[in-house]
Amino acid sequence: MWQSFFKSLGFETVVSPNTNKNILDMGINSSIDESCTSAKVYMGHVEWLIDKCDFIFIPRVVSYEDSDVTCTKFYGILDIVRATFPQAKFIHINIDYDEKNTTWLAYKRLGLELGAKLPEIKNAYAKANKALESFEIELISKQETLINEDKLKVLLVAHPYNIYDKLIGEPVIKSLKEFDVNVIFSDIPDGAEMRKLSKNISRSMYWRFNKELVGSVDYYKDKVDGVIILTTFPCGPDSLMIELLIRKLKNLPITTLIVDNNFGEAGLQTRIESFVDILEARKGSLNV
Numbered sequence: 240m241w242q243s244f245f246k247s248l249g250f251e252t253v254v255s256p257n258t259n260k261n262i263l264d265m266g267i268n269s270s271i272d273e274s275c276t277s278a279k280v281y282m283g284h285v286e287w288l289i290d291k292c293d294f295i296f297i298p299r300v301v302s303y304e305d306s307d308v309t310c311t312k313f314y315g316i317l318d319i320v321r322a323t324f325p326q327a328k329f330i331h332i333n334i335d336y337d338e339k340n341t342t343w344l345a346y347k348r349l350g351l352e353l354g355a356k357l358p359e360i361k362n363a364y365a366k367a368n369k370a371l372e373s374f375e376i377e378l379i380s381k382q383e384t385l386i387n388e389d390k391l392k393v394l395l396v397a398h399p400y401n402i403y404d405k406l407i408g409e410p411v412i413k414s415l416k417e418f419d420v421n422v423i424f425s426d427i428p429d430g431a432e433m434r435k436l437s438k439n440i441s442r443s444m445y446w447r448f449n450k451e452l453v454g455s456v457d458y459y460k461d462k463v464d465g466v467i468i469l470t471t472f473p474c475g476p477d478s479l480m481i482e483l484l485i486r487k488l489k490n491l492p493i494t495t496l497i498v499d500n501n502f503g504e505a506g507l508q509t510r511i512e513s514f515v516d517i518l519e520a521r522k523g524s525l526n527v
Contacts, residue, residue: 247363
């Protein structure tokens with residue numbers, strides 16, 4: 240969506256590379272110890288971009304129309320990067336429905352700041368939404384194919400910024416595929432539907448994106464053989480979500496993988512292999 244919006248207004252986008260150890264180390268050095276590993280990765284990407292582009296785009300996402308709030312790092316990250324890298328130039332959007340800052344208004348202000356005219360901004364915003372919708376439809380179609388195949392299926396429950404990260408999520412996906420497991424992604428189903436379904440498991444879940452993850456577990460619980468929850472240390476919202484899911488879902492095999500600054504792929508693969516062995520044995524006994 241972001242790339243489409245900027246491109247429609249005539250701007251070139253520079254995307255930081257896949258996360259690597261160097262980027263993580265940069266983020267660790269520029270972060271406080273209490274930050275989660277995901278936030279440290281983010282800081283590393285920001286630092287990498289400083290001398291590669293004219294402006295760095297930092298979205299601030301606080302709340303949505305249903306008053307659902309995001310994790311504090313989503314609305315604090317702009318202030319953190321500004322304070323950490325005073326030499327860099329930033330542009331941002333501010334989505335905060337509680338303060339009447341709608342998504343459209345955020346993009347409108349960004350377009351005006353970039354010197355575009357209102358008709359151009361409206362056109363770019365429409366194209367951006369269409370690009371995002373097409374991308375999501377394609378992902379849903381692929382996932383429906385995987386869920387209907389007669390293979391061992393594992394639901395990978397994690398935030399997209401962890402699932403699709405080269406350093407954090409890719410080793411998990413790669414390992415599962417090596418064991419001939421179909422990986423089902425928790426972030427692909429419609430978010431609004433997942434937030435409604437989350438109430439079947441908890442009516443008190445606070446954070447918007449964790450509601451969607453909880454809802455995806457409810458949505459897929461009878462369609463997959465097991466669940467892997469992938470999180471980064473020390474994520475507060477995820478820690479509460481993990482405890483909730485383990486307590487509420489007694490008949491669904493669940494394991495948790497926690498990634499920190501010093502994780503190694505070898506230990507990760509061993510845990511995944513053990514979990515897959517358990518799922519295969521369980522599936523075999525159920526089919527007898």
